[in-house]
Amino acid sequence: MSREAAFIAALRGIATHPAARGLADDCAVLEIGGETLILTHDAMAEGVHFLPGQDAADVAWKLVASNLSDLAAKGAEPLGVLLGYQFGPDDARFLAGLEEVLVHFGVPLLGGDTISATGPQVLGLTALGRATHRPVPARSGARPGDAIWITGPVGAAMLGFEALRDATAADSAAFRRPLARLADGRALAPLVSAMMDVSDGLLLDASRMARASGVSFAIDSMAVPIAAPEARRAEALRWGEDYQLLFTLPEGAEPPITAFQIGTASASAEAPVVLDGLPLTEAKGLGYEHS
Numbered sequence: 001m002s003r004e005a006a007f008i009a010a011l012r013g014i015a016t017h018p019a020a021r022g023l024a025d026d027c028a029v030l031e032i033g034g035e036t037l038i039l040t041h042d043a044m045a046e047g048v049h050f051l052p053g054q055d056a057a058d059v060a061w062k063l064v065a066s067n068l069s070d071l072a073a074k075g076a077e078p079l080g081v082l083l084g085y086q087f088g089p090d091d092a093r094f095l096a097g098l099e100e101v102l103v104h105f106g107v108p109l110l111g112g113d114t115i116s117a118t119g120p121q122v123l124g125l126t127a128l129g130r131a132t133h134r135p136v137p138a139r140s141g142a143r144p145g146d147a148i149w150i151t152g153p154v155g156a157a158m159l160g161f162e163a164l165r166d167a168t169a170a171d172s173a174a175f176r177r178p179l180a181r182l183a184d185g186r187a188l189a190p191l192v193s194a195m196m197d198v199s200d201g202l203l204l205d206a207s208r209m210a211r212a213s214g215v216s217f218a219i220d221s222m223a224v225p226i227a228a229p230e231a232r233r234a235e236a237l238r239w240g241e242d243y244q245l246l247f248t249l250p251e252g253a254e255p256p257i258t259a260f261q262i263g264t265a266s267a268s269a270e271a272p273v274v275l276d277g278l279p280l281t282e283a284k285g286l287g288y289e290h291s
């Protein structure tokens, strides 16, 4: 088990409130006064999530979009964000990007905290939303026979990262300015048996959904749309940060938005994901995990 997976497993003994969903979901889901609040927090660190010297406006964009993507996976309507800010190399560019992304998604900044510290810049953001449909989709609802779908291609962020890192002429926007699929998530929420966003790599996130649902996912690698050269298909399925929505629908149901069927769920087999008939028994190498 990765260090990240082991730590979250240990946290599960503490996070016993039902709203925590066993720390096996993209967000907390808190019933309050006839409404359902959807809460999520993600952090980003220089050198880990963004390159040293990267435009701080793009860093702000991604910090907000990656959190809103978790709300999208619940079909939630964003209510606002709280920012944890550590002064960095260009606070003015960060502010410009923050305003731009919040205007783009129509989300208010509600508060946060600001600190000065040494070492690589670390940023955090909490996003709050309200459920537009109940029950709120979970990672755990996939059933044998369900079809597995994804909203669009994977691999664009990987190519964008390489373009930025290597300062080539290739487009890096998919890495710098990902989109949160809020409208797709809202349209899908009433129909899906399970849904999550793909941040850590399709195969790793699919294995998490399959595990949470107690099923096995048979995935056809050639059915997965990729935005990378064919020779890099295996990497595109593992890199992450494309923020597509991964979801399951009962057999025969058609999604109301553009999406691609990539496989079928079946009763739990020897591995959570079976790729082209090959059981992937270890989580290692399926996606990005913090060590």
Ligand SMILES: Nc1ncnc2c1ncn2[C@@H]1O[C@H](COP(=O)(O)OP(=O)(O)O)[C@@H](O)[C@H]1O
Pocket (backbone or CB within 6 Å): 008, 011, 020, 022, 023, 024, 025, 026, 027, 028, 041, 042, 070, 199, 200
């Ligand atoms: N430090 C932490 N404290 C409490 N919960 C955590 C922590 N880190 C991760 N989690 C929980 O573990 C689950 C998986 O987290 P993560 O893989 O980061 O989700 P996502 O990729 O959707 O952001 C979530 O329920 C998240 O809230």
Ligand SMILES: Cc1ncc(C[n+]2csc(CCOP(=O)(O)OP(=O)(O)O)c2C)c(N)n1
Pocket (backbone or CB within 6 Å): 042, 043, 047, 048, 049, 050, 051, 052, 066, 161, 199, 200, 239, 240, 241, 288
């Ligand atoms: C400088 C740099 N190197 C490598 C990557 C690749 N990378 C870093 S984290 C990550 C996965 C997503 O990060 P995580 O913290 O797990 O986000 P979460 O799943 O919690 O939303 C990927 C693909 C990157 N984004 N930036």
Ligand SMILES: [Mg+2]
Pocket (backbone or CB within 6 Å): 026, 069, 070, 073, 196, 197, 198, 199
């Ligand atoms: Mg997520």
